Amino acid sequence: MENPSFEIFLVCAPGLEAPLCAEAAEKGFAAPKAVPGGVTVTGGWAEVWRANLELRGAVRVLARIGSFMAFHLAQLDKRARKFDWGAVLRADVPVKVQVTCKASKIYHAKAATQRIETALRESHGIALSEDAALAIKVRILDNQVTISLDTSGEALHKRGHKEAVGKAPLRESMAALFLRQMGSDGSQPVVDPMCGSGTFVIEAAEIAAGLQPGRSRSFAFEQLASFDAKAYAALRREGSGVVPQKRFFGSDRDQGAVAMATANAERAGVSDWCSFACHGASEARPPDGPAGLVMVNPPYGARVGNKKPLFALYGSFGETMRTHFRGWRVGLVTSEPALAKATGLPWQPLGPPVAHGGLKVWLWQTPPLP
Secondary structure, three states, rough: OOOEEEEEEEEOOOOOHHHHHHHHOOOOOEEOOOOOOOOEEEEEEEHHHHHHHHHHOOOEEEEEEEEEEEEHHHHHHHHHHHHHHHOOOOOOOEEEEEEEEEEOOOOOOHHHHHHHHHHHHHHHHHHHHHOOOOEEEEEEEEEEEEEEEEEEOOOOOOOOOOOOOOOOOOOOOHHHHHHHOOOOOOOOEEEEEOOOOOOHHHHHHHHHOOOOOOOOOOOOHHHOOOOOOHHHHHHHOOOOOOOOOOEEEEEEEOOOHHHHHHHHHHHHHHHHHHEEEOOOOOHOOOOOOOOOOEEEEEOHHHHOOOOOOHHHHHHHHHHHHHHHOOOOOOEEEEOHHHHHHOOOOOOOOOOOOEEEOOEEEEEEEEEOOO
């Protein structure tokens, strides 16, 4: 297990596989392939560490450390005992086991979980705990048992430097992939006139500054036997930190949201390049300089309850964009096509729906506004 190469599964929200695949390719991961619910790449432990540290769009990183066939529980028990758990798990770090069964002769997930837990405890002395940060995910599909380790721990959208969130936050990982789909690479200004806790603005500033999204947090892989602290430290780097001027702007009519966004940008180390103000979306104006992107995640009916009053909000937003943001492109996230259309903006054909908190949302995009 010194330099193993195995499949690594990068989890994302369904509907965002293509932009995550593009990000993985851009970051130099080997053989990225979009599959339902994520992207597969190949590599060893260094790539697992780097994926957690560097990929903005991934929600989790699963290391697929092995597989075997099992047609009944006794066979599962025997092969789980022979599996080389000690190569990656430490006896002093508790784990939890999560099993799913589909189209297999072993169909009882609870019984399968018990067999694997017993094998871990009796054959390798591994401690078990339902509250463990480290999860072993076992998938039994067509009688093939695939063993993965969730190397992330807490979901990766929790960057570690953002404490305050609003009522209906957009996850950072999702915001990053929407920015990618809009072609945002940090070189153009970004304006969010309904910024909430500042997610789009802060992600755009971090991208511009070349900051690693996982720089402020720890990961479950640090508790594995395969972890090499010195090699991992070599992967961590400071960003270029060079952004010529403030070019990431957020505003919100809620003073509390503006205070949250300002504090979050400070903690993320990007406050020098961000500016936040308190006013309604209809008062938003473009900053001096070249045109860029407007990114907005406004309230939508399923998220806030009654959607009737929202038609006026979307209508006035569209009017503000057409009047004041000529030459800018607009990206809008909503679950309600009727609300998007109420803006009167020239939307391009939609991409696939994206799963978000039990809803389906879409990223609506315009060309440069005339």
